[in-house]
Amino acid sequence: MTERIKILAVDDRPENLLAIEALLDGPEVEVVKAHSGQQALGLMLGEDFALVLLDVQMPEMDGFETAELMRGHKNTRSVPIIFATAISKEQKHIFRGYDAGAVDYMFKPLDPDILRSKVDVFLRLYRQRRTLEDKTRELDAKVHELEELRRQLERSNALLERLSAIDGLTGIYNRRRFDEVLDMEWRRAQRNKTPIALIFVDLDCFKNYNDHYGHLAGDDCLRHAAEVMSSVLKRPSDTMARYGGEEFAAILPGTTAKDAAALAEQMRAGVQALDMDHACSFVTHCVTVSMGVASIIPERGAQPSTLVAAADTALYEAKQTGRNRVIIHPDAAA
Ligand SMILES: [Mg+2]
Numbered sequence: 001m002t003e004r005i006k007i008l009a010v011d012d013r014p015e016n017l018l019a020i021e022a023l024l025d026g027p028e029v030e031v032v033k034a035h036s037g038q039q040a041l042g043l044m045l046g047e048d049f050a051l052v053l054l055d056v057q058m059p060e061m062d063g064f065e066t067a068e069l070m071r072g073h074k075n076t077r078s079v080p081i082i083f084a085t086a087i088s089k090e091q092k093h094i095f096r097g098y099d100a101g102a103v104d105y106m107f108k109p110l111d112p113d114i115l116r117s118k119v120d121v122f123l124r125l126y127r128q129r130r131t132l133e134d135k136t137r138e139l140d141a142k143v144h145e146l147e148e149l150r151r152q153l154e155r156s157n158a159l160l161e162r163l164s165a166i167d168g169l170t171g172i173y174n175r176r177r178f179d180e181v182l183d184m185e186w187r188r189a190q191r192n193k194t195p196i197a198l199i200f201v202d203l204d205c206f207k208n209y210n211d212h213y214g215h216l217a218g219d220d221c222l223r224h225a226a227e228v229m230s231s232v233l234k235r236p237s238d239t240m241a242r243y244g245g246e247e248f249a250a251i252l253p254g255t256t257a258k259d260a261a262a263l264a265e266q267m268r269a270g271v272q273a274l275d276m277d278h279a280c281s282f283v284t285h286c287v288t289v290s291m292g293v294a295s296i297i298p299e300r301g302a303q304p305s306t307l308v309a310a311a312d313t314a315l316y317e318a319k320q321t322g323r324n325r326v327i328i329h330p331d332a333a334a
Pocket of ligand 1: 011012013055056057058
């Protein structure tokens with residue numbers, strides 16, 4: 001059962017209080033009685049009342065003084081008041097400054113029907129206010145919960161991104177995975193004294209392509225090139241990755257420079273065969289790639305950066321000598 005709503009009845013005459021109690025007390029309403037203004041103020045500080053029925057004529061502190069003091073305290077300031085007065089109607093405006101709509105007047109003797117209907121109005125308002133407060137609290141809790149979920153989601157996304165090995169645009173491995181694989185395969189080649197090859201790929205005049213066709217078309221171009229180049233690699237140990245921007249790289253364990261160059265040539269031809277229009281290329285009318293190849297049998301203590309630098313140098317030469325070609329680094333041609 002829900003808690004009864006409390007009404008505070010204040011009157012210096014016990015028989016009046018009993019009459020009010022008999023009239024209003026019931027399954028939903030609890031009438032709390034106070035015999036003086038002082039006692040009423042004390043009760044209001046400790047309890048939540050939906051309404052105060054306040055006798056105006058009381059010895060010591062009268063109803064208006066009591067209401068004045070209620071107005072001065074934040075706990076009691078907005079508790080509605082029905083003044084019960086025996087004095088003439090002209091005096092009903094004496095009390096001012098209380099929250100508008102929170103004050104009503106009744107004349108003694110109290111008419112039971114009018115009292116009930118007035119009290120009902122205030123009880124309805126009180127219930128509405130309580131419901132609203134409950135909903136607001138629920139909403140606050142939900143908002144809090146959602147904020148916590150959003151923080152969790154952000155943490156998961158960040159973790160996922162750290163753990164991810166896939167380039168979002170092209171669907172092939174990303175630079176992070178490239179670095180991991182290269183490191184792993186380099187050490188394996190070191191142990192086994194076998195060659196490890198690297199192909200570096202750069203899309204020719206790709207900045208011009210983006211400027212001319214826009215970045216969405218640029219993205220499509222990267223996707224198609226990545227797809228056709230990946231399709232050339234058949235061995236599970238081979239790794240194709242997006243190295244950055246329009247640069248790609250293939251790690252080929254156990255592969256000589258000659259064999260790697262043959263694969264690179266297939267990739268180059270495959271991209272050109274896509275025949276993607278490139279009106280601003282210095283090379284030809286369609287999208288092409290330049291490629292640098294290097295292969296090394298890693299010595300003890302050598303770093304994978306040696307291989308990267310060699311492939312990069314070869315790629316630079318491919319670009320310097322007219323693009324759309326495969327160049328093998330002469331000193332890294334294991
Ligand atoms: Mg009285």
